Amino acid sequence: MSDVLVIGLGNMGRRRANTLRRFGYAVRTVDPAAPADYARLADVPEVPEAVIISTPPATHVPLLLKVLSRGARRVFVEKPLTEPRMLDPGLLDVLRGYDAEVCVGANWRYAYAYRLVRELIRGLPGWDEVSLSAQADVTRWPAASYERRLLSEMYPHMLYILEFVTGLQAVGVERYRWKRDGETALYVLLTLERGKRAWLHAQWSDEVAVDTVTLNVLGYPQASFHLDVREGPATIARETVAWISGSP
Secondary structure, eight states, X not given: OOEEEEEOOSHHHHHHHHXXXXXXXXXXXXXXXXXXXXXXXXXXXXXXXXXXXXXXXXXXXXXXXXXXXTTOOEEEEOSSSSOGGGOOTTHXXXXXXXXXXXXXXXXXXXXXXXXXXXXXXXXXXXXOEEEEEEEEEOTTSOGGGHHHHIIIIIHHHHXXXXXXXXXXXXXXXXXXXXXXXXXXXXXXXXXXXXXXXXXXXXXXXXXXXXXXXXXXXXXXXXXXXXXXXXXXXXXXXXXXXXXXXXXO
């Protein structure tokens, strides 16, 4: 797969396009607001199999459906997939109707630290419950949007990390609550496959300078991991190239 179409040339779009060019990919770009090969998706004569969508969240799903209908088979969409208020419950069924793979970034499956944690956790015998806590710097968002941002910005990341490191998918929600007294936080207790359970705790904090995640395996004091989840250039480069090339 040598041709890639990058839609959107903001910060992330430019970074991903430049990364792919460094690795020898033929990159075509679409962006009405920046120097690009095409101003609109409709101007592209033929959509390649590999597409990266790096536009504002409200445009992600419409663009995703358009490139899938035009033959894209491997599509990377910047997070979040869409604004929470615009999420269509039937979207997953629509996507299943296409013979394609869709990935929502940024994720950390290509970061060395998360691969190491995955190997360590999967090697622990007989664990039943894990907890995953995340803190994020709130200074970049207005206070009125904290709750919505927790759901759209943090929770998808946490769920992805959980499923990646444990190898188990969430199959149900046992408890769910907001806490607003002195903090804005989301607490979720999930049921995982094989009868396992997971606590997710996402919290906005103005006392941390970077995004951080802490993962603990209950019953294993040695299995405690504290990770900085900033999207460094090396991780973004690995994520971009590995996804487009089909690497695991």
